[in-house]
Amino acid sequence: MARNIDAIQRDIERNRTQLARTLDELAERANPKSLADDAKSQAADRLKDPQVQAILGVCAAAVVGLIVAKVVSNRKRGAEIERIRELIENVSK
Structure with a gap:
């Protein structure tokens, strides 16, 4: 059974939103300040x-x-x- 255009558009929009969230998360993880903060917290945890x-x-x-x-x-x-x-x-x- 063929899907209607509205369902396809909703799927495309949902996928676009998920992709945008994923890209935002990757950008945050790759941010040098975030990387430095993560390294500091890991070092502090290890020193304990x-x-x-x-x-x-x-x-x-x-x-x-x-x-x-x-x-x-x-x-x-x-x-x-x-x-x-x-x-x-x-x-x-």
Whole structure:
């Protein structure tokens, strides 16, 4: 049975409206601000995870440990250089 013109026009209009909604949704999803907001919220959610917090804590402790080791090493090296200078001065006198 053939459909009448009014039914076909209603179908076309309904499909056009659905397509417009879909395009609007895709445009919103592809908006850089929306993408940035989504990334921020995902990052914030991940930072609330206890396992992630533990990993970040270990990483922070490791960085602090490396900094402390470097400072101690530099102080020792400075003291050694100063001792060498004193020895050179004593030899040259």
